[in-house]
Structures are given as structure tokens and as C-alpha cells.
Amino acid sequence: MPRTDPVLPDGLALHRFDPTGRPAAEDPRAGLFVRTVERGFYEPEPKGTALDQLLGYAHADGRTYSGVYEAGADPVADRPVGTFSGFDKPLHTGRRRQVQARLVSEVTVSPSHRRRGILRTLMETELAIAAERGVPLAALTASEATIYRRFGFGAATTVRSVEVDVRGDAALAGPVSGRVELVEPGELAELGPRLYDEAHLQTPGSVQRMASYGGHETDTIEAGRHGRDSGLYAAVHHDDGGTPRGYVTYRFAGWDTEPATIRVSLLFATTAASTRALWSFLANLDLIERVTWRGAPDDRLLEHLFVDHRRVRTTHQEDHLWLRLLDVPASLRGRAYARDGELTLRVHDRLGHAAGDWNLAVSGGEADVVPAGEAAGGRRGPDLELDVADLSGVYLGGVSAEVLRQAGRIAEHRRGAAARLAGMLAQDRPVHCMTGF
Ligand SMILES: CC(C)(COP(=O)(O)OP(=O)(O)OC[C@H]1O[C@@H](n2cnc3c(N)ncnc32)[C@H](O)[C@@H]1OP(=O)(O)O)[C@@H](O)C(=O)NCCC(=O)NCCS
Secondary structure (H helix, E strand, O other): OOOOOOOOOOOEEEEEEEHHHOOOOHHHHHHHHHHHHHHHHHOOOOOOOHHHHHHHHHHOOEEEEEEEEEOOOOOOOOOOOOEEEEEEEEEEEOOOEEEEEEEEEEEEEOOHHHHHHHHHHHHHHHHHHHHHOOOOOOEOOOOOOOOHHHHHHOEEEEEEEEEEEEEEEOOOOOOOOOOEEEHHHHHHHHHHHHHHHHHHHHOOEEOOOOOOOHOOOOOOOOOOOOOOOOOOEEEEOOOOOOEEEEHHHHHOOOOOOOOOOEEEEEEEHHHHHHHHHHHHHOOOOOOOOEEEEEEEEEEOOHHHHOHHHHHHHEEEEEEOOOEOOHHHHHHHOOOOOOEEEEEEEEEEEOOOOEEEEEEEEEEEOEEEEEHHHOOOOOOOOOOEEEEEEHHHHHHOOOOHHHHHHHHOEEOOOOOOOOHHHHHOOOOOOOOOOOOOO
């Protein structure tokens, strides 16, 4: 089995530790770690209360930091040359079912120490520890699409950036009801998380969000380019009965930007009517000619929302949530299925966690998963043969197993098996991860 005791290149040492949540003055090792992460992403290094706030969020998330140091370095005074954090949050797998995911974040390696196997050691160790603890799967969002497949991750969701031209009468196709009102961002302190949690359970592929989101929507984040007092607006939609159903936060891009633009920061709606009302509000703001959003679902809902669908333009689209199954039976049992059926999957996994022949039998939308040798009716040859990265990619149903067969990533040993798997994994709502980490 993969090692939980890492073997690092010579001259390097690993320290795994949990930030205490106390200020950097009392937890200097965690403070230096966080500053090094920010530097790794070319962000200004947080100091003072801004740094203390980030340490508080890290503790609230339950993060474990893994820092790689030069042998003999003192982690309290010397910077790590590699950083990595892991923490558990639920992933919504559809139809209000959730599985625990080990989230991986804050991955940086110092330019002087790249390509010596630091990331490989940190990742393989983290996955081995998570697997030993029985966590069904791991998840991350990637800076580049070519790094993580080698560790068994597959891209399971996409996200897009959109521009909506709201000049003139940007009419919506459907009915608009209730009212949308500007609020102080601070008023989202209790309402924001409550509405997020409900939207999360309506959106397959959503991961419970990090503690810092509370700071973003209430405009209390101290560090970074979108810190406090950088002009955040918040608006809440109430239905006709007066119940809050969704909210949006946004910033004005400034009078130097043409056309006059609003940039959506966060938008969460718990009903379709709330989505329509929030977009009607954004599209009809006085003086505003364009609305942009970098975290839009990749589901074409916005195009259908407007009478003139050409008002909506996708300016960028990329992979978003990457998943890595560690425990195949627990992961596959941890979601509901659109169709019944039985398939044998031969899974290849260089790290061993998911490798083997697995019998997936779905009845009444519930899966039973056992090693193929233990399946009722005896062993049968595999219907499909695939790498764990591709099984992880199709797991949520946002990527089609039939499409991966056509791409030559999944081998089909029984005709129609990939399409059958795709049908079983299909969701009743578009797959989207509403958060970044
Ligand atoms: C990405 C990064 C963490 C890699 O760290 P590293 O310690 O140099 O990686 P390793 O030496 O362990 O490499 C492991 C494997 O990944 C590959 N790899 C590493 N970085 C890669 C990249 N950016 N693109 C493609 N492959 C990459 C290596 O070639 C190696 O492959 P191999 O063993 O199959 O030959 C580092 O380059 C970095 O800090 N980048 C800037 C911050 C960043 O992008 N972080 C990722 C956030 S999601």
C-alpha cells in the first residue's frame, strides 16, 4: 500500500501541523507558512491583523499544513520550500447526498526547489493518510490542467466566465417575482451561510465552502486585492411571501472601464425564481451596460434566461473541480443513480487505492459495490476498463463516460457499457462546484 511516512529527497524534512487559530505572534510557524503560500501565488504577503484573520479561517476549516523544510531548518523562523494543506469538507453528490472529501489546497513549491519530487511526496502522503482514515475521495481545484492526473485526479466539473450585455431592454424570458433590495454586506453574516447551505444541497458537485467566504460576502476580509472597503455591494431577493431566497454581491469596475461594468462576486439562489429575480435586478441597474461573472455555472442557463440569448457571451471556460476516488465502494455508494443496471469496472490506479475489478449493481437508485470476485452470480469479465482519473472524472455525472470512451480514455469490453454507465450516473440538475479552494 502507499506510504503514509514520506520519503523526501535528501536534505529535506516534512513537518505536518495544525494551525491553532491564534495570532501569528503566538503561532509563528503557521504565520510563516501562510505568508509563503501567498508568495507562491504572487500575492502580497499578509501582515498584522490580516494574517491573523487568515490563520483564524485556516483553523475554522480544520486545515492540516504540510511544510517541506531544508533539513535542520527551524519552522518557526525559516520558510518552508514546499507548502500543502488538506482539510475535510462534504461534497454534494446529487439528490441531497454527500460524501466527505479531503480537499487539497495551498500547493506551492519554491522556484529553487521545483521538479525534485516535493509535490509528489506531499500529494502521495496526503492521499495515503486520507485513505487510511477512510475518506472516500479527494478534491482540488488546479492552477494548470496538466499537473494532477498523474496522481489519479480527473476533472469532474467546469466553470465559465461570462459577459452579459445589459444595454437597452435586457428582458428576461420567464416571470420575475418578489423583490430585490440592497443590503449592507454585514447583513449577510447569518443569512449568507444559510442560503449557501441550501443552494449547496441543490447543486450536485458543490463542495461546502471555506470559512473565508463568510468574510468575503460581509466585506470583512482584510488581506488581498478584494479586501475590505473595495466597494462591495450586496442585494437579497425575497419571494412574494417575504422569505429571503437568494443573494448577490458585486463591485462596480470603475468609471474608467467601458462599457460601464458590474462584476458579480458571489451569487447564490435557492429557487429558480430567485435566480431570475437576481438577474433581472443586475440587468436593470441604472447606468450599467455590462455584467460580468467569473464563477458562472457552465450550464447555459443564463442564455435561456434572456429573451435575446446573444446578450450572454462566454469569455472563458475551464476545468474546475478535480476528484480522486480513494475508496471505490464508499464513493460509489455515496451517490444516488438515475438508472438501475449492473457493470463490472476494471480500474487501474498507479497508487493502488482504487485498483481492481469492481462490480457496480444499482437497484432502486442505490448502489451495491463489491470486488468482482465476490459478486453474486460469480466473476465476469470487465465491461469497462479505465484509469482512476477517468472514473473520478465521470463520478459526478458532469462528464459523460460515453464521451470518454469516444475520446479513447475508457476501453469498452461490452458494447454499450459506457453509455449505460453514463445513463446511471446522470444527474437531475446541472453539475457545478459553487466554490473555489
Ligand atoms: C506545481 C508545483 C507545485 C509542482 O511542484 P514540484 O515539487 O516541482 O513537482 P514534482 O517535482 O513533485 O513533480 C511531480 C510531477 O509533476 C510534474 N509537474 C510538476 N509541475 C508541473 C506543471 N506545472 N505542469 C505539468 N507537470 C508538472 C513533474 O514533471 C513530475 O512529473 P513526473 O514525475 O511524472 O515526471 C510547482 O511548480 C509550483 O509551486 N507552481 C506554482 C504554484 C502552483 O501552480 N501551484 C498549484 C496550485 S493548484
